[in-house]
Each structure stands twice: as structure tokens, then as C-alpha cells.
Amino acid sequence: MKRLLDVLWRWEPMAHSRWELVFMRVMVALLIWDTHSAWVNQLWDPVAVIKAMAERPFAWDIPFTAQPHPNGLAMWMDVTWVSTAAVEQTLRALTFVSLIAYVAGVSAAWSLAIPVWFGILAGTLSNSQGAIGHMTQGLHQVTLGIWMASVWWALRSRKGLPLWRGFNRGQCEAEVGRQVLIGGYVVSAVSKLIESKALWFVNARYVPLHMLKNNEMKYAQSLDPAFLQMEGLSRLMLDHPVICQLLFGVGLPLELFAFVGLRNRKLAVIIGALLIFFHWSVMQLMSLFFFFNITLLLTFLVCPWWWLNPRRTAQEAT
Amino acid sequence: MHRLKDFFLFRELAPHWAVVVLMAILIPALTAKTEKPGEFYPFSNYPMYDSFEPATYYVKVTDTQDQQVAIGTTFGIASSDVKKAFDRKLIAAKAASGGKIKKADLPPEIQQKAAIDVLQWLRTISPPDQKARVDALHGLRLHRVDITLENGDLKRQSKPVGEIQY
Incomplete structure (x- = not known):
């Protein structure tokens, strides 16, 4: 038992193989492209996915021409230029070319520069309208981390300085991306603890109200009556608050200690799978959209392709 | 102290802890007087659902x-x-x-x-x-x-x- 725990607790950075990094780059590129095409909405229809990826970006338009409530970089500079048709279309075309280069293995320092900064500026403009959306923040934090890691790696390499943990460029990018991703979870837990004055677990019994609110808001968005069928479940959860407290209450320690998943591949898959399950549960109950988070966890923590590879043990040794 | 270091792995997980400090402490402090404290796209302290009210x-x-x-x-x-x-x-x-x-x-x-x-x-x-x-x-x-x-x-x-x- 002790040996098992020792193995589980061991600090063993994930040195991804070349082929694994290709999978990871494809996943990141697909997520970035979703922010220009919303192909995920057609997830279960492959033909519609391809059509959305190919056609929608041409018609995609950032509708905001002003920044009435500046957020982020917009507090210091005007970012509305990013939504002018010529600039937006050019940057989107360059994003497409850049993502192809990224998947092909070109350094993220070059290939992610435009996708990352265009995405951040577009997100900044969108979040400067009076409402803060959190859907793409995790993706842009991770990709910014990958881009910065790539620049840092290139600078160290050029100066002949020792490389971080002996990682190659792709491994360094992936490790920083993973650490940034998990940082978001820890921050979220810290905020919950501070704002709820450590009463988050106790107050989780009020989740059914927020469940109803979210589903009715989704109805207000689409007028799809499927979102109006949560009344019974909400009342059941109100009558049995322990269900909410168990389901949502465990989310807090899971987020707070998510960083243990950075110790090694085994803990990564455990923490990653638990976080995915948590997101999935909340998606079902609250009609919130966590596709980006789930895919990033799958890509950087669970890495199913590695576990499914029968030759992984030999590769781990190298 | 050694156990604490081994638990948090501050050195090994430096990028992770830097992001945590940035989003949980620095940005909320620097944006405290803005309309949305803690928010600086793409960084956020994720204030949504931080407390459930009745x-x-x-x-x-x-x-x-x-x-x-x-x-x-x-x-x-x-x-x-x-x-x-x-x-x-x-x-x-x-x-x-x-x-x-x-x-x-x-x-x-x-x-x-x-x-x-x-x-x-x-x-x-x-x-x-x-x-x-x-x-x-x-x-x-x-x-x-x-x-x-x-x-x-x-x-x-x-x-x-x-x-x-x-």
C-alpha cells in the first residue's frame, strides 16, 4: 500500500512523446477554431461540423464597434479596430494559416502569435460591452501560456542556457499550458472560499434556485421548451439539500487541490477525470457550457491517447 | 517546511503558482476600483457561483x-x-x-x-x-x-x- 502511495505521489513531470504532442496540438487548434466558427454546436453531426468549420468563419462578424465598459487591455487602449471588417477578416484568415502551421509543428512562438492575440483582443472587446463572459477565458489563458513558454524556450535555447527540465520545445509548451489550466481551478476555489466566507458548502443547498434560473435563462435565449423541465428535479433537490451539498460541495476541494494532478500522469488522469465528471454534472443540471474546459482537461491531463497506447511503458522510460 | 514544499511543489510548479498569485491576488488588487474587480481578460478570479444565495x-x-x-x-x-x-x-x-x-x-x-x-x-x-x-x-x-x-x-x-x- 505504501509503495502504491509512493508511486502515486511521486513528482514525475510529463514528458510527452512527439506523437502525443501532435494530438494535443490538433485539439488546441480545433478549440481555437471553434471561437471563429462555433462548430461545437454541431458536435454530433460530422458533416455539419466540417461545414461549420469551412463556411461560418467567412460570415463571422464581431458586432461590437465600441467599448463602453473597458476591460483588460481595453482599459489602456482602443481595441475596437479588431472588429473592423478588413482587419477581422484578415486576422481570421491568418489565424487559419497559423493553426495549420501550429499543428504541423511550427514553434508556437510564431504559429500561435496571431491566434492568441487576435483571440485575446476579440475577447477583450466582447468583455468590454457591460457583461463579463467566462467561456473562452480558460482557452486563452492556456494558449497564452503555451505561446509565452515557446518564446521563453526559444530565448533560452538561442542563448545556450540550460532548458527547463531538459524538455524539448513541445514538452515545455504542454507543461506550461497544463499548469496554467489547473491554475484557473485553484483560483476559482479560492474565490469561492473568500466570497462565501467559507460557507460555500453550506450554501450549496440553494443550488436548485440557480439551476432553475440558468435553465429558464437558456429558454429565454432559445425558446426551446426542453429547458423548462427542471422544476421537479429542483424541488426534489430543495427537499433533500444533502444531494446538492454532496454534488456541488465536493467540487470545492477538488478545484482547490487540483494542482496535485500536476505531479504525475496517474494523478493527472484521476484529477482530470474527476473535474470532467464535475463539469459534466454541472452542465446537465445548470445548462452551462463547459466544452472548452472538458476538452482542455482531456487534452492536458487525461491524455487518453497515451493510456490507450500499448507501448506507453517503454516510452515512459525514455 | 520540507513537507509543505513537497506538497505544493512551488519550484516545480512555478508557472502554475504564478498564475494563481496573478489571478487570485494581483489582478483583484489592481482592479479593485474598477467596474469588475478581478477581471482582466483573459484573466479572471472566476467570481461566478462563488456564493449561492436564497x-x-x-x-x-x-x-x-x-x-x-x-x-x-x-x-x-x-x-x-x-x-x-x-x-x-x-x-x-x-x-x-x-x-x-x-x-x-x-x-x-x-x-x-x-x-x-x-x-x-x-x-x-x-x-x-x-x-x-x-x-x-x-x-x-x-x-x-x-x-x-x-x-x-x-x-x-x-x-x-x-x-x-x-
């Missing part, structure tokens, strides 16, 4: 005959963003009044002004292919739906807070 609300949009309008397709925006935009105006009005009054207790005329501003904004951002449809409505109305827990039972109250006609 009362909440959302907003919906109808035409002037109270026929509900699908916010997503009509205005190309999430319904949660419409609520946030409305809420933000209430927060600003609350701050302007000295912050002693609850948002829900703000005078109707202030809530009406916030609703009108939001509806006018929605009209301006509606996608080009929806403009004609929005114009054909000749008016929009914003409703506030409060969901509360009273004596263990769920209560809903919907009321119009403001409208525009064009």
Missing part, C-alpha cells in the same frame, strides 16, 4: 405584446450576458446612490432606465440578418423574473421593468 433573478425580452423573443438568435448574444449587462447598470446606480440600498430595492425609474439602456444596446448589436426582424417588432420590453425561496418553497415573480418603442 434569491436570484434573470431577465427575458419580449415584444410589446409580451411575446417572448429568443435572445440568442435575435441579438446574437447569450441571455446571461443580457442579465449581466442589466445587473451591471443596477450596481452602478446603487454605487451612485451611496451603496446603502439593495439592487432589488432601487427606485422603478432607475431600473427602467437600466432596462431601456440594455434594450437599446441589444437593438444595436443584433446581427445584420436579424435587423429587419427586430425592426418589425416596433418595440422591445425587458422583464425581470425573481426566483426566491419562501418557507422552503420556490416562488417566481415576473415583472416588466422597461421598454422601448421605435
Whole structure:
């Protein structure tokens, strides 16, 4: 038992193989492209996915021409230029070319520069309208981390300085991306603890109200009556608050200690799978959209392709 | 101390802890006096669902005959963003009044002004292919739906807070 725990607790950075990094780059590129095409909405229809990826970006338009409530970089500079048709279309075309280069293995320092900064500026403009959306923040934090890691790696390499943990460029990018991703979870837990004055677990019994609110808001968005069928479940959860407290209450320690998943591949898959399950549960109950988070966890923590590879043990040794 | 270091792995997970310090401490401190403390895109301290209250609300949009309008397709925006935009105006009005009054207790005329501003904004951002449809409505109305827990039972109250006609 002790040996098992020792193995589980061991600090063993994930040195991804070349082929694994290709999978990871494809996943990141697909997520970035979703922010220009919303192909995920057609997830279960492959033909519609391809059509959305190919056609929608041409018609995609950032509708905001002003920044009435500046957020982020917009507090210091005007970012509305990013939504002018010529600039937006050019940057989107360059994003497409850049993502192809990224998947092909070109350094993220070059290939992610435009996708990352265009995405951040577009997100900044969108979040400067009076409402803060959190859907793409995790993706842009991770990709910014990958881009910065790539620049840092290139600078160290050029100066002949020792490389971080002996990682190659792709491994360094992936490790920083993973650490940034998990940082978001820890921050979220810290905020919950501070704002709820450590009463988050106790107050989780009020989740059914927020469940109803979210589903009715989704109805207000689409007028799809499927979102109006949560009344019974909400009342059941109100009558049995322990269900909410168990389901949502465990989310807090899971987020707070998510960083243990950075110790090694085994803990990564455990923490990653638990976080995915948590997101999935909340998606079902609250009609919130966590596709980006789930895919990033799958890509950087669970890495199913590695576990499914029968030759992984030999590769781990190298 | 050694055990603590081994648990948190500050050195090995330096990028991770740097992000945690940045988003949980530095940005909230530096943006404390802005409209949205803790938010600096793409960084956030993720304040949503940080505390569950026994009362909440959302907003919906109808035409002037109270026929509900699908916010997503009509205005190309999430319904949660419409609520946030409305809420933000209430927060600003609350701050302007000295912050002693609850948002829900703000005078109707202030809530009406916030609703009108939001509806006018929605009209301006509606996608080009929806403009004609929005114009054909000749008016929009914003409703506030409060969901509360009273004596263990769920209560809903919907009321119009403001409208525009064009």
C-alpha cells in the first residue's frame, strides 16, 4: 500500500512523446477554431461540423464597434479596430494559416502569435460591452501560456542556457499550458472560499434556485421548451439539500487541490477525470457550457491517447 | 517546511503558482476600483457561483405584446450576458446612490432606465440578418423574473421593468 502511495505521489513531470504532442496540438487548434466558427454546436453531426468549420468563419462578424465598459487591455487602449471588417477578416484568415502551421509543428512562438492575440483582443472587446463572459477565458489563458513558454524556450535555447527540465520545445509548451489550466481551478476555489466566507458548502443547498434560473435563462435565449423541465428535479433537490451539498460541495476541494494532478500522469488522469465528471454534472443540471474546459482537461491531463497506447511503458522510460 | 514544499511543489510548479498569485491576488488588487474587480481578460478570479444565495433573478425580452423573443438568435448574444449587462447598470446606480440600498430595492425609474439602456444596446448589436426582424417588432420590453425561496418553497415573480418603442 505504501509503495502504491509512493508511486502515486511521486513528482514525475510529463514528458510527452512527439506523437502525443501532435494530438494535443490538433485539439488546441480545433478549440481555437471553434471561437471563429462555433462548430461545437454541431458536435454530433460530422458533416455539419466540417461545414461549420469551412463556411461560418467567412460570415463571422464581431458586432461590437465600441467599448463602453473597458476591460483588460481595453482599459489602456482602443481595441475596437479588431472588429473592423478588413482587419477581422484578415486576422481570421491568418489565424487559419497559423493553426495549420501550429499543428504541423511550427514553434508556437510564431504559429500561435496571431491566434492568441487576435483571440485575446476579440475577447477583450466582447468583455468590454457591460457583461463579463467566462467561456473562452480558460482557452486563452492556456494558449497564452503555451505561446509565452515557446518564446521563453526559444530565448533560452538561442542563448545556450540550460532548458527547463531538459524538455524539448513541445514538452515545455504542454507543461506550461497544463499548469496554467489547473491554475484557473485553484483560483476559482479560492474565490469561492473568500466570497462565501467559507460557507460555500453550506450554501450549496440553494443550488436548485440557480439551476432553475440558468435553465429558464437558456429558454429565454432559445425558446426551446426542453429547458423548462427542471422544476421537479429542483424541488426534489430543495427537499433533500444533502444531494446538492454532496454534488456541488465536493467540487470545492477538488478545484482547490487540483494542482496535485500536476505531479504525475496517474494523478493527472484521476484529477482530470474527476473535474470532467464535475463539469459534466454541472452542465446537465445548470445548462452551462463547459466544452472548452472538458476538452482542455482531456487534452492536458487525461491524455487518453497515451493510456490507450500499448507501448506507453517503454516510452515512459525514455 | 520540507513537507509543505513537497506538497505544493512551488519550484516545480512555478508557472502554475504564478498564475494563481496573478489571478487570485494581483489582478483583484489592481482592479479593485474598477467596474469588475478581478477581471482582466483573459484573466479572471472566476467570481461566478462563488456564493449561492436564497434569491436570484434573470431577465427575458419580449415584444410589446409580451411575446417572448429568443435572445440568442435575435441579438446574437447569450441571455446571461443580457442579465449581466442589466445587473451591471443596477450596481452602478446603487454605487451612485451611496451603496446603502439593495439592487432589488432601487427606485422603478432607475431600473427602467437600466432596462431601456440594455434594450437599446441589444437593438444595436443584433446581427445584420436579424435587423429587419427586430425592426418589425416596433418595440422591445425587458422583464425581470425573481426566483426566491419562501418557507422552503420556490416562488417566481415576473415583472416588466422597461421598454422601448421605435
